[in-house]
Amino acid sequence: MSLLRVENVSKQFGSLIAVDGVSxxxxxxxxxxxIGPNGAGKTTFFNLISGFLTQTSGRIVFEDDDxxxxxxxxxxxxxxxxxFQITEVFPELSVxxxxxxxxxxxxxxxxxxxxxxxxxxEIRARVTELMDMGGLAEKAxxxxxxxxxxxxxxxxxxxxxxxxxxxxxxxEPTAGMGDQETYDITQLIRKLHRDQKxxxxxxxxxxxxxxxxxxxxxxxxxxxxLAEGTPQDIAxxxxxxxxxxxxxxx
Amino acid sequence: xxxxxxxKQIPSIVVWLLLLAMPYWLPxxxxxxxxxxxxxxxxxxxxxxxxxxxxTGVLSFGHAAYFGLGAYGAAMTIRYLVPSxxxxxxxxxxxxxxxxxxxxxxxxxxxxxxxxxxxIAFGQVFYFIAFRWNNVTGGDDGLxxxxxxxxxxxxxxxxxxxxxxxxxYLVLALFAVSVGVMAWLLxxxxxxxxxxxxxxxxxxxxxxxxxxxxxWMSWVISCGFVSLAGALYALxxxxxxxxxxxxxxxxxxxxxxxxxxxxxxxxxxxxxxxYVVLRDYLSSQTENWQSFIGLFFVLVVLFFPRGVLGMIRRxxxx
Numbered sequence: 001m002s003l004l005r006v007e008n009v010s011k012q013f014g015s016l017i018a019v020d021g022v023s024x025x026x027x028x029x030x031x032x033x034x035i036g037p038n039g040a041g042k043t044t045f046f047n048l049i050s051g052f053l054t055q056t057s058g059r060i061v062f063e064d065d066d067x068x069x070x071x072x073x074x075x076x077x078x079x080x081x082x083x084f085q086i087t088e089v090f091p092e093l094s095v096x097x098x099x100x101x102x103x104x105x106x107x108x109x110x111x112x113x114x115x116x117x118x119x120x121x122e123i124r125a126r127v128t129e130l131m132d133m134g135g136l137a138e139k140a141x142x143x144x145x146x147x148x149x150x151x152x153x154x155x156x157x158x159x160x161x162x163x164x165x166x167x168x169x170x171x172e173p174t175a176g177m178g179d180q181e182t183y184d185i186t187q188l189i190r191k192l193h194r195d196q197k198x199x200x201x202x203x204x205x206x207x208x209x210x211x212x213x214x215x216x217x218x219x220x221x222x223x224x225x226l227a228e229g230t231p232q233d234i235a236x237x238x239x240x241x242x243x244x245x246x247x248x249x250x
Numbered sequence: 251x252x253x254x255x256x257x258k259q260i261p262s263i264v265v266w267l268l269l270l271a272m273p274y275w276l277p278x279x280x281x282x283x284x285x286x287x288x289x290x291x292x293x294x295x296x297x298x299x300x301x302x303x304x305x306t307g308v309l310s311f312g313h314a315a316y317f318g319l320g321a322y323g324a325a326m327t328i329r330y331l332v333p334s335x336x337x338x339x340x341x342x343x344x345x346x347x348x349x350x351x352x353x354x355x356x357x358x359x360x361x362x363x364x365x366x367x368x369x370i371a372f373g374q375v376f377y378f379i380a381f382r383w384n385n386v387t388g389g390d391d392g393l394x395x396x397x398x399x400x401x402x403x404x405x406x407x408x409x410x411x412x413x414x415x416x417x418x419y420l421v422l423a424l425f426a427v428s429v430g431v432m433a434w435l436l437x438x439x440x441x442x443x444x445x446x447x448x449x450x451x452x453x454x455x456x457x458x459x460x461x462x463x464x465x466w467m468s469w470v471i472s473c474g475f476v477s478l479a480g481a482l483y484a485l486x487x488x489x490x491x492x493x494x495x496x497x498x499x500x501x502x503x504x505x506x507x508x509x510x511x512x513x514x515x516x517x518x519x520x521x522x523x524x525y526v527v528l529r530d531y532l533s534s535q536t537e538n539w540q541s542f543i544g545l546f547f548v549l550v551v552l553f554f555p556r557g558v559l560g561m562i563r564r565x566x567x568x
Contacts, residue, residue, distance in 0.1 A: 050456065052456075071460070072455050072456055073460045073461070076456060076457065076458030077458050081456070084452070088450055088452050088456070089450065089453060090445075090446055090449035090450050090453060091449065091450070092449055093446075093449060097442070100442065101442045101443065101445075101446045101457065104439040104442060104443075105439075105443065105457050105459055106457075106458070109439040110439060110440065110443050110458075110459055110464075111439075111440055111467075112438060112439045112440055113434070113435055113438045113440055114434075114438055115438070115439060156453075159457065163457065
């Protein structure tokens with residue numbers, strides 16, 4: 001069973017067709033990268049999968065259930081978590097509070113007016129575990145809005161991870177980062193994929209990151225799928241080189 | 251979120267001591283006990299508004315509707331149904347809360363200024379009903395011909411009718427319960443989802459929080475406590491008129507919250523105290539007292555955007 005099947009999905013804004021009949025199948029445990037020039041429709045495609053936008057036509061199937069019409073929160077409950085191109089965190093809360101909120105919601109306590117001591121202990125332990133994994137332990141009580149960009153991004157990824165997703169969508173996880181930060185985030189993603197067998201789909205502009213991480217790559221251009229295959233296939237694909245890689249190399 | 255240390259508790263301790271002793275020190279500095287009751291009642295209303303404004307990030311300009319419904323609910327119960335202060339308070343809370351629960355689903359999808367405008371519109375509907383329905387509500391003249399009555403328990407009677415101190419402590423007890431419940435909710439997982447919505451609605455949604463549902467709950471809780479404040483306000487004055495429902499009353503609650511500091515738990519109470527005391531003093535000096543309150547408000551917003559309490563906090567921290 002495929003984890004995610006996107007079937008011939010399109011999204012139209014007025015006369016602009018941002019995503020034009022794109023299909024994609026993601027297998028469990030896979031790390032899929034989506035690349036393409038600016039304006040190719042990559043983020044719109046992500047927004048359709050996560051429910052931030054609703055498709056004009058086509059179908060999205062997750063674990064054999066049609067989720068095309070579900071609200072974002074319900075897709076999260078089914079196991080789809082995402083991050084955003086522009087980091088979305090709770091800036092005036094500490095790292096610990098950011099993660100705690102995510103962990104509590106994931107544990108089903110979003111409506112609870114109180115927590116038992118046991119539940120509280122488990123939540124604290126999980127928060128600590130996530131902070132350690134994301135390299136955030138030393139910054140636990142700093143406000144996220146005051147942290148460096150890379151740490152904000154790590155916090156966002158850890159919040160998504162707190163949801164115990166079966167599919168993690170990362171929209172340009174290394175956007176706007178320096179070399180060291182890019183390396184750290186890449187290692188983190190690699191660890192999640194390798195050690196936790198997490199299925200990840202990511203949009204990325206940095207080709208080093210893409211070719212380092214991805215099992216398979218899908219190339220979008222002008223809303224359409226241009227090519228799909230292993231990193232070797234994509235690197236050798238002439239249409240891709242013409243439309244995209246050639247431009248970046250030049 | 252972690253073990254509360256003593257420093258953080260100091261403001262709360264100071265506030266409670268001042269409130270508990272108010273009937274003793276307020277007259278000594280030229281006030282009177284009813285003024286203290288009014289501060290606590292309007293403080294409760296402003297803190298209830300702030301549950302929604304400061305902790306969920308949703309601005310309502312129509313809270314007077316539920317304040318007024320609470321007031322009319324209490325007054326009309328005592329006037330027409332049963333001469334019981336306790337029942338009047340209960341009916342006031344129920345009427346205001348139920349109205350908020352019903353109106354909620356119609357407005358919670360709206361955000362920002364659209365939400366604020368629609369809350370005003372709904373508020374005005376209740377205002378005009380109270381204003382026009384002369385033979386039941388007393389219309390523009392207000393509803394008179396009733397007073398709050400002593401509370402009868404099996405073993406004792408508390409004369410809140412004639413003893414202003416007794417009434418003050420009744421108000422303070424209900425205030426304490428309300429504020430306690432709000433503080434406790436804000437420290438719970440549910441409360442953290444509200445703060446999450448305030449901080450970043452998009453992130454909250456993509457954590458799996460059904461944002462509209464949580465805003466509805468916050469709205470109903472906030473309006474419920476405002477209804478209680480309204481019921482107490484009617485009892486305090488032994489009178490209610492349509493101005494309790496008018497949109498400028500909603501604006502006063504927002505002013506109190508912002509004046510005191512909407513990011514501080516106690517801020518709106520401080521704001522209400524400043525508002526009530528300034529009004530009491532200024533209105534004895536000039537008819538144009540609102541201009542001065544307005545000027546003061548503008549100065550606070552310009553120079554202390556986090557409100558009076560926010561400013562004090564910053565001074566203490568640095």
